Amino acid sequence: MASASPSPTLRRVTLKDVARALKISPATVSNAYNRPDQLSPSLRARVLETAQTLGYSGPDPLASSLRRGRSGVVGLLYDATLSYAFADPAASLFLGGVARAVEAQALNLLLIPSPQDTAPVRTASVDGFIVYSASDGSELLPAVMGRGLPVVLVDQTPLPGAAYIGIDDAGGARQAARHLLDLGHTTIGILSLELGWPHRHGPVTPERETQLTYRTTATRLSAYREEIGTQATLHVMEAHGNTPQEGALMTLELLEAHPEITALLCMSDVLAQGVLEAARQLGLQVPHDLSVVGYDDIPSSAALGLSSVHQPTAHKGELAGRALLELLGGETTPQHVTLPTHLVARSSSGKRRDTGP
Amino acid sequence: MASASPSPTLRRVTLKDVARALKISPATVSNAYNRPDQLSPSLRARVLETAQTLGYSGPDPLASSLRRGRSGVVGLLYDATLSYAFADPAASLFLGGVARAVEAQALNLLLIPSPQDTAPVRTASVDGFIVYSASDGSELLPAVMGRGLPVVLVDQTPLPGAAYIGIDDAGGARQAARHLLDLGHTTIGILSLELGWPHRHGPVTPERETQLTYRTTATRLSAYREEIGTQATLHVMEAHGNTPQEGALMTLELLEAHPEITALLCMSDVLAQGVLEAARQLGLQVPHDLSVVGYDDIPSSAALGLSSVHQPTAHKGELAGRALLELLGGETTPQHVTLPTHLVARSSSGKRRDTGP
DNA sequence: TTGTAAGCGTTATCAG
DNA sequence: CTGATAACGCTTACAA
Numbered sequence: 001m002a003s004a005s006p007s008p009t010l011r012r013v014t015l016k017d018v019a020r021a022l023k024i025s026p027a028t029v030s031n032a033y034n035r036p037d038q039l040s041p042s043l044r045a046r047v048l049e050t051a052q053t054l055g056y057s058g059p060d061p062l063a064s065s066l067r068r069g070r071s072g073v074v075g076l077l078y079d080a081t082l083s084y085a086f087a088d089p090a091a092s093l094f095l096g097g098v099a100r101a102v103e104a105q106a107l108n109l110l111l112i113p114s115p116q117d118t119a120p121v122r123t124a125s126v127d128g129f130i131v132y133s134a135s136d137g138s139e140l141l142p143a144v145m146g147r148g149l150p151v152v153l154v155d156q157t158p159l160p161g162a163a164y165i166g167i168d169d170a171g172g173a174r175q176a177a178r179h180l181l182d183l184g185h186t187t188i189g190i191l192s193l194e195l196g197w198p199h200r201h202g203p204v205t206p207e208r209e210t211q212l213t214y215r216t217t218a219t220r221l222s223a224y225r226e227e228i229g230t231q232a233t234l235h236v237m238e239a240h241g242n243t244p245q246e247g248a249l250m251t252l253e254l255l256e257a258h259p260e261i262t263a264l265l266c267m268s269d270v271l272a273q274g275v276l277e278a279a280r281q282l283g284l285q286v287p288h289d290l291s292v293v294g295y296d297d298i299p300s301s302a303a304l305g306l307s308s309v310h311q312p313t314a315h316k317g318e319l320a321g322r323a324l325l326e327l328l329g330g331e332t333t334p335q336h337v338t339l340p341t342h343l344v345a346r347s348s349s350g351k352r353r354d355t356g357p
Numbered sequence: 358m359a360s361a362s363p364s365p366t367l368r369r370v371t372l373k374d375v376a377r378a379l380k381i382s383p384a385t386v387s388n389a390y391n392r393p394d395q396l397s398p399s400l401r402a403r404v405l406e407t408a409q410t411l412g413y414s415g416p417d418p419l420a421s422s423l424r425r426g427r428s429g430v431v432g433l434l435y436d437a438t439l440s441y442a443f444a445d446p447a448a449s450l451f452l453g454g455v456a457r458a459v460e461a462q463a464l465n466l467l468l469i470p471s472p473q474d475t476a477p478v479r480t481a482s483v484d485g486f487i488v489y490s491a492s493d494g495s496e497l498l499p500a501v502m503g504r505g506l507p508v509v510l511v512d513q514t515p516l517p518g519a520a521y522i523g524i525d526d527a528g529g530a531r532q533a534a535r536h537l538l539d540l541g542h543t544t545i546g547i548l549s550l551e552l553g554w555p556h557r558h559g560p561v562t563p564e565r566e567t568q569l570t571y572r573t574t575a576t577r578l579s580a581y582r583e584e585i586g587t588q589a590t591l592h593v594m595e596a597h598g599n600t601p602q603e604g605a606l607m608t609l610e611l612l613e614a615h616p617e618i619t620a621l622l623c624m625s626d627v628l629a630q631g632v633l634e635a636a637r638q639l640g641l642q643v644p645h646d647l648s649v650v651g652y653d654d655i656p657s658s659a660a661l662g663l664s665s666v667h668q669p670t671a672h673k674g675e676l677a678g679r680a681l682l683e684l685l686g687g688e689t690t691p692q693h694v695t696l697p698t699h700l701v702a703r704s705s706s707g708k709r710r711d712t713g714p
Numbered sequence: 715t716t717g718t719a720a721g722c723g724t725t726a727t728c729a730g
Numbered sequence: 731c732t733g734a735t736a737a738c739g740c741t742t743a744c745a746a
Binding site: 012014015016026027030031034059060062063064065066067068 | 740
């Protein structure tokens with residue numbers, strides 16, 4: 001019936017093939033897909049039909065993106081492997097917020113794993129970037145900014161030309177510290193997130209602090225310290241990875257080294273949940289023997305009675321998404337937003353235990 | 358010093374501009390980026406340098422993808438909005454597994470929100486798809502298969518030509534049901550996930566069951582029923598959305614309608630955690646007054662003592678990713694894998710309470 | 715309403 | 731080691 005089957009399966013069917021089969025111009029076929037109002041319904045129907053029989057499934061996205069100059073994709077960079085991001089409830093919450101914002105505009109979200117190599121940043125087909133808590137010295141930032149695309153920075157040092165969405169890290173940290181002070185604690189442990197690259201586990205030395213390049217960590221740490229001043233003795237441990245296991249391990253080590261500690265400030269709820277687990281193993285009563293305050297207030301913390309600094313994580317994501325959408329829409333003044341944090345006191349924090357005989 | 362500034366900011370800098378500035382061919386500039394070994398180091402250095410000064414940040418990803426015929430992106434479809442996906446720990450775990458597999462190959466992950474519209478499926482620049490628990494009748498499947506790209510189906514009815522990764526849904530459900538039967542329960546409630554589109558909340562009627570198009574739901578439901586047979590009375594409720602809130606609400610409604618219920622089978626741990634919350638509100642002791650068994654065994658369930666059917670969620674994601682990588686690598690026989698499930702009995706399930714004097 | 719033609723920014727091939 | 735050239739598959743003024 002028809003004329004050709006140029007080569008069995010060698011070449012894929014293109015818009016041109018459809019045009020040829022119908023003896024019309026490629027432009028018309030393109031219009032059939034992208035501007036239905038530009039051609040008669042009957043012709044359009046025929047086009048779609050032969051496309052079907054020829055096995056043509058619509059314009060190639062790559063080609064049309066190239067031609068149009070937009071890919072319809074938002075790139076999301078996280079300063080860790082993706083598998084790690086998904087393991088952190090706070091990160092998931094954030095991603096969910098971003099997703100809500102971008103899917104409202106029919107944009108897709110491209111997750112870019114960004115451990116050390118910047119290649120993925122340079123070769124990702126996206127219209128803009130959202131960068132989530134990258135370390136300050138990271139080579140990622142120059143690579144991202146170098147692409148010349150709209151950028152939103154989240155939870156990290158603002159950069160000129162990029163939008164910024166962050167939270168009041170210091171305020172939250174101060175509230176947490178004040179809370180423990182008010183409860184009478186005078187020897188407090190701090191379970192810190194990573195200070196900088198390379199990631200490391202263990203007690204924080206002054207030397208290690210010179211490598212403090214994560215802005216969130218830096219801000220919280222100094223806020224804890226400032227608030228506490230000389231009212232309590234502090235012992236700081238650095239986590240290698242934001243996991244409950246790490247939190248538990250740090251607790252064991254810290255309490256072994258400093259049994260006089262009666263309270264722990266944790267920079268994430270994930271770490272704090274590990275503390276709870278460790279306390280159970282050690283037979284310590286929370287909060288009687290050990291008070292614990294987390295950070296983030298992830299959903300599961302409520303059920304566990306974990307005191308924590310609440311931050312609007314999902315909302316932060318949504319704002320980040322919206323900030324990028326604005327930039328994409330031609331807005332030239334990048335947003336700069338700081339969201340509030342507040343302490344939620346639950347049952348994991350209480351009066352200091354009697355340390356006497 | 359240099360000669361030109363062709364137009365202030367009008368056109369973006371391309372590879373050709375760099376070539377022109379150096380009076381060499383575009384091919385050489387391309388090689389400078391993609392095949393360093395194809396040109397002298399000195400020339401390459403000059404190329405990179407002028408690129409820098411011209412503000413050229415490397416080959417356009419879109420263009421090179423078009424030319425190469427590969428985008429380096431894996432598309433991930435989820436039968437719900439993305440924001441919803443991120444709210445479900447099991448989904449996050451799964452995504453994390455997929456991420457681990459694809460990031461090992463330096464591929465990126467494109468999250469495609471797929472509520473009802475198939476447009477995003479047709480216009481996504483990807484090399485292959487992973488489809489996660491889509492409803493059987495969904496228009497998504499034809500749209501995906503129509504693209505003619507490698508496809509991996511997860512937790513849904515297998516399709517010819519696509520790889521399949523799933524779990525032993527029925528086995529897990531049977532173990533859960535058997536467990537409750539062994540504990541003496543004779544009136545059991547089932548908190549079911551969605552049966553089909555449109556999503557609905559409430560008691561499941563025979564009429565509603567005709568719309569049962571989610572394979573996972575269907576399989577678990579019939580397995581629960583088969584195992585229980587006539588050994589207990591069953592009451593089934595359908596959740597509108599997989600959230601703890603919904604689980605709590607269903608519990609309230611179900612126990613109000615059928616106070617004689619002493620045990621609940623939940624199709625997800627997220628729902629089951631809502632049950633725990635509702636029980637607390639109602640002043641019911643778990644498991645004394647009410648036994649609860651979930652499904653998925655998400656990480657937070659251990660700390661809550663929730664009995665659950667364990668499935669290797671993250672591993673499932675990793676296998677799905679790997680199955681797609683194989684297909685991408687030219688493998689022509691799609692994998693077909695079913696992973697095991699098993700009951701983990703914890704403290705949320707116990708002997709049936711004495712019902713009355 | 716439909717066709718023409720000129721790219722979009724790259725890379726692969728092949729000759730020099 | 732370097733360069734010309736021809737695609738890759740599509741969209742969009744603009745002309746007919």
